[in-house]
Amino acid sequence: MTRxxxxxxxxxxxxxxxxRCCSKKSLPDQGVQVHAATVKMGxxxxxxxxxxxxxxxxxxxxxxxxxxxxxRMIERNVVSWTALMCGHLQNGNARATLxxxxxxxxxxxxxxxxxxxxNFKACGILNVLEIGMQIHGMCxxxxxxxxxxxxxxxxxxxxxxxxxxxxxxxxxxxxDRNLISWNTIxxxxxxxxxxEKALVLFHKMQQNGEIPDEYTFxxxxxxxxxxxxxxxxxxIHGFLITSGFPCSGKAAITGSLIDLYVKCGNLIEARMVFNxxxxxxxxxxxxxxLGYAQExxxxxxxxxxxxxxxxxxxxxxxxxxxxxxxxxxxxxxxxGKQMHAYAVKIPSGLEISVHxxxxxxxxxxxxxxxxxxxxxEMPTRNVVSWTVMITGYGKHGFxxxxxxxxxxxxxxxxxxxxxxxLAILSACSHSGLIKEGEECFSQLCRNxxxxxxxxxxxxMVDLLGRDGRxxxxxxxxxxxxxxxxxxxxxxxxxxxRVHGDLQLGKEVGQNLLTLDxxxxxxxxxxxNIYAGAGYWMDCEEVRELAKAKGLKKEAGRSWVExxxxxxxxxxxxxxxxxxxxxxxxxxxxxxxxxxxLGYVHEVKFALRDIDxxxxxxxxxxxxxxxxxxxxLLHGGWAEARVIRVFKNLRIxxxxxxxxxxxxxxxxxxxxx
DNA sequence: CTAGGGTTAG
Numbered sequence: 279m280t281r282x283x284x285x286x287x288x289x290x291x292x293x294x295x296x297x298r299c300c301s302k303k304s305l306p307d308q309g310v311q312v313h314a315a316t317v318k319m320g321x322x323x324x325x326x327x328x329x330x331x332x333x334x335x336x337x338x339x340x341x342x343x344x345x346x347x348x349x350r351m352i353e354r355n356v357v358s359w360t361a362l363m364c365g366h367l368q369n370g371n372a373r374a375t376l377x378x379x380x381x382x383x384x385x386x387x388x389x390x391x392x393x394x395x396x397n398f399k400a401c402g403i404l405n406v407l408e409i410g411m412q413i414h415g416m417c418x419x420x421x422x423x424x425x426x427x428x429x430x431x432x433x434x435x436x437x438x439x440x441x442x443x444x445x446x447x448x449x450x451x452x453x454d455r456n457l458i459s460w461n462t463i464x465x466x467x468x469x470x471x472x473x474e475k476a477l478v479l480f481h482k483m484q485q486n487g488e489i490p491d492e493y494t495f496x497x498x499x500x501x502x503x504x505x506x507x508x509x510x511x512x513x514i515h516g517f518l519i520t521s522g523f524p525c526s527g528k529a530a531i532t533g534s535l536i537d538l539y540v541k542c543g544n545l546i547e548a549r550m551v552f553n554x555x556x557x558x559x560x561x562x563x564x565x566x567x568l569g570y571a572q573e574x575x576x577x578x579x580x581x582x583x584x585x586x587x588x589x590x591x592x593x594x595x596x597x598x599x600x601x602x603x604x605x606x607x608x609x610x611x612x613x614g615k616q617m618h619a620y621a622v623k624i625p626s627g628l629e630i631s632v633h634x635x636x637x638x639x640x641x642x643x644x645x646x647x648x649x650x651x652x653x654x655e656m657p658t659r660n661v662v663s664w665t666v667m668i669t670g671y672g673k674h675g676f677x678x679x680x681x682x683x684x685x686x687x688x689x690x691x692x693x694x695x696x697x698x699x700l701a702i703l704s705a706c707s708h709s710g711l712i713k714e715g716e717e718c719f720s721q722l723c724r725n726x727x728x729x730x731x732x733x734x735x736x737x738m739v740d741l742l743g744r745d746g747r748x749x750x751x752x753x754x755x756x757x758x759x760x761x762x763x764x765x766x767x768x769x770x771x772x773x774x775r776v777h778g779d780l781q782l783g784k785e786v787g788q789n790l791l792t793l794d795x796x797x798x799x800x801x802x803x804x805x806n807i808y809a810g811a812g813y814w815m816d817c818e819e820v821r822e823l824a825k826a827k828g829l830k831k832e833a834g835r836s837w838v839e840x841x842x843x844x845x846x847x848x849x850x851x852x853x854x855x856x857x858x859x860x861x862x863x864x865x866x867x868x869x870x871x872x873x874x875l876g877y878v879h880e881v882k883f884a885l886r887d888i889d890x891x892x893x894x895x896x897x898x899x900x901x902x903x904x905x906x907x908x909x910l911l912h913g914g915w916a917e918a919r920v921i922r923v924f925k926n927l928r929i930x931x932x933x934x935x936x937x938x939x940x941x942x943x944x945x946x947x948x949x950x
Numbered sequence: 951c952t953a954g955g956g957t958t959a960g
Contacts, residue, residue: 294951301951329951336952360952392953399954427954434954461955496956530956537957561957596958603959631959638960665960697960 290321297330306338313347329357336365360393363400372400373693373727376409389416391425398431402438404727405696410435426452430459437466457488465497473501477510492531499534508542533561540569558589564597571604576844579604580613587620595629602635609924610839611643634662641670643922661687661695668701677709684718696728703737707744715741730758736766743773748782764794768803775807783807798829836901836925838909847904850896860907864898867910871939880932897932901925906940 293316300309313331321327328351335344348354348362359382366374379397382389389397394417401410414432417423423432429452436445449455449463460483467476480498484490490498495518502511515535532555539548552558552566563586571579583601586593598621605614618636621627633656640649653659653667664687671680684702687694694702699722706715719738722730735758742751751770755762767790774783787804794800801824808817837846845854854860871877879894897903902923909921 298951326951333951355951357952362952364952390952395953430954456954458955465955491955493955500956533957564957594958599959600957606959629958634959636959660959662960667960669960695960701960 289319290324290327293319293321293327294330297327297334301330301334301337304338306335306340309334309338323352325351325353325355325358329355329361332358332365333361336361336368339369341365341369341371354387356387356390356393359387360390360396363393363396367396367400367403372403375400376404376406379413383416388420389422391422391428394420394422394428395431398428398435402431402435405439406727406729407439407441408729410439424453426454426456426459429453430456430462433459433466434462437463437469440470442466442470442472455486455488457483457491457494460486460488461491461493461497464494464501468497468501468504471504473505473507473510476501496530496534499531499538503534503538503541506542508538508544511538511542529559529561533565536562536565536569540566540573543573545569545573545575558591560591560594560597563589563591564600567597568600568604571601576604576608576610593624593626595626595632598626599629599631599635602632602639606635606639606642608837608839608844609643609922610844611639611645611922612839614639614643628657630656630658630660630663634660634666637663638666638670641666641673644674644920646670646674646676659687659690659692661692661698664690664692665695665698665701668698668705672701672705672708675709677705677711677714680705680709681711681714681718693727694725696731696734699725699728699730700733700737703734703741707737707741710744712741712745732760732763732766735760736769739766739769740773743770744776746777748773748777748779752782752786764790764797764800767793768800771803771807775803775810778810780807780811780813796827796829798824801829834901834925834927836905836923838905838921838923840909840912845905845908847901847908849901850899851901851904854904854908856908856911857904859911860904861898863910864903864907867940867943868898868936870943871936875939875942877935877939880935897930900930900933902929902933903936906937 293312296312297309297316299305300312312334316322316324316327316331328347331347332344335341335347344362344365348358351358359378363375363378363382366372366378376397379389379393379400382393394413397413398410401407401413414423414435417428417432422428429448433445433448433452436442436448445463445466449459452459460479464476464479464483467473467479476498480490480494483494495514498514499511502508502514515538518531518535532551535551536548539545539551548566548569552562555562563582567579567582567586570576570582579601583597586597598617602614602617602621605611605617614636618639621632621636626632633652637649637652637656640646640652649667649670653663656663664683667683668680671677671683680702684694684698687698699718702718703715703722706712706718715738719730719734722728722734735754738754739751742748742754748770751773755766755770767786771783771786771790774780774786784807787800787807790800791804801820805817805820805824808814808820833848835846835848837844839845847854851857868877879897902925905923905925906921909923
């Protein structure tokens with residue numbers, strides 16, 4: 279009877295059901311068919327069905343169609359707007375979400391709780407505190423901030439924007455809380471690096487009768503591994519076992535457990551957790567592999583990766599790009615090439631993140647042509663792709679090219695983000711392109727989505743400092759709206775050292791030691807300022823100060839890959855079996871460089887008050903020179919005419935000169 | 951019909 283009375287409604291209902299099904303299961307082909315049917319049956323302008331269409335296309339990842347349907351709607355409601363915003367967010371375009379929000383408000387539509395929570399999430403992803411606060415204001419006025427889901431998303435927004443105190447205030451204000459509220463605030467404290475507070479909250483939530491779930495545990499374990507708190511982590515591990523929490527099925531938990539033990543240096547325990555997993559999945563594999571890699575145990579990491587390749591588990595883009603990142607960091611170009619060859623053979627090798635990581639690997643290894651060729655061949659490029667190119671060219675001193683990419687990406691309608699600005703500013707700085715750098719910085723200041731962060735200011739200080747504009751650099755620090763951190767003073771201090779400004783250097787050095795007196799690097803920097811000016815007594819005094827505090831700087835290391843094996847050297851290293859021969863070949867080179875090109879040691883970089891001859895001797899055994907010596911001995915460089923040496927700290931001026939002269943003599947390309 | 955929490959690349 280009902281069907282006879284409302285035949286139209288039932289037809290419409292069937293279409294809606296079909297669309298919902300296509301949306302849920304992400305079936306684009308069927309979705310398009312239903313779309314066609316909808317139009318054919320005269321429902322093309324039906325509000326509810328159009329909303330369903332927008333949602334369906336969004337869930338299928340076809341945002342062009344979702345927007346098209348939305349644009350052509352003659353009538354819209356809150357749901358239409360929100361569905362489209364949600365689609366953009368889920369397809370990784372949080373900026374589009376927020377833009378739509380403002381359009382919606384200007385079109386006099388009232389956001390509802392769905393709209394608000396979606397946009398708070400977008401603010402968190404984009405790290406746009408001001409916009410988040412603005413929307414928070416509107417939300418309070420509308421009264422939707424009392425809704426649990428909205429409240430949770432506000433807590434999340436503040437903690438993602440680095441305002442953990444505001445997040446806690448919001449959390450405390452929440453009328454009723456659920457498990458997600460607790461998980462969100464705990465994750466916030468973990469993100470803020472305050473793992474202890476996260477632990478306290480973890481206990482408090484249980485006192486409040488909330489049962490932790492897999493998200494709680496992964497977050498907690500992450501807090502522990504970030505703080506290297508193996509004991510607390512083990513307690514949670516024990517808790518998991520005794521409470522009979524079904525870990526084996528939850529990949530994220532075992533992954534975090536492995537990560538915890540790896541980060542705390544307990545590879546045996548990590549291996550045990552891994553071995554106990556009945557059905558190993560990709561997350562467990564990658565946690566262990568990346569753990570080994572990050573610990574510097576590349577041989578084991580590569581071996582495990584080989585096992586993974588031979589297992590039934592399908593390698594995905596996450597693992598591929600992470601592994602490639604490891605090879606890039608260690609400049610293992612041969613391993614990287616091999617992985618590249620492997621990646622093109624599997625489906626996940628097509629993912630954009632994998633492409634990006636391969637391009638990055640070639641750039642970090644100094645193979646710019648190869649990198650650019652790949653970049654040009656990419657089917658699609660995103661912000662990261664462009665930023666990788668800018669960083670790579672900038673690092674190798676091609677500032678002009680970096681700038682070219684920076685503007686070209688914007689012509690391609692890809693908006694720079696925080697990291698892009700960092701890349702372009704540091705590229706300008708390294709190439710001495712002062713005006714261009716200042717222009718980019720002013721563009722950043724005018725940018726709606728990205729606000730200059732402390733790192734951007736640090737780049738500008740570096741830029742001005744290199745140009746000798748130390749006073750301006752200092753003024754910039756003092757006038758910026760952010761609290762200066764250790765890094766920015768360090769940047770200014772090293773500029774003082776380069777330009778021999780002892781007076782400002784002393785002042786900045788004092789600031790630095792007061793601000794962070796526990797970091798050995800600061801003492802070394804301050805003592806170097808004195809050493810550079812010949813004030814050996816003051817230099818020694820600072821060194822003594824650090825010694826008395828028991829502070830030791832990380833040792834400088836260099837490494838070189840020979841036949842897929844990595845050889846490490848520290849300064850004055852004589853543990854390598856070929857040490858004798860390395861010294862011989864370096865002496866020989868030095869002799870030729872002195873005779874043919876008039877090379878002299880830059881003893882300014884010998885930072886001790888010793889006679890000139892000993893200074894030269896101390897410079898000769900810098901780790902990068904030793905690594906080069908080994909590469910020369912091996913002879914593999916002759917064919918490719920490339921020697922690739924990597925190091926953990928910055929190169930000294932003498933080694934820099936040494937390498938330049940050496941390149942001239944041997945006509946090889948040296949990359950660092 | 952639209953919404954909330956963890957892993958990838960710079």
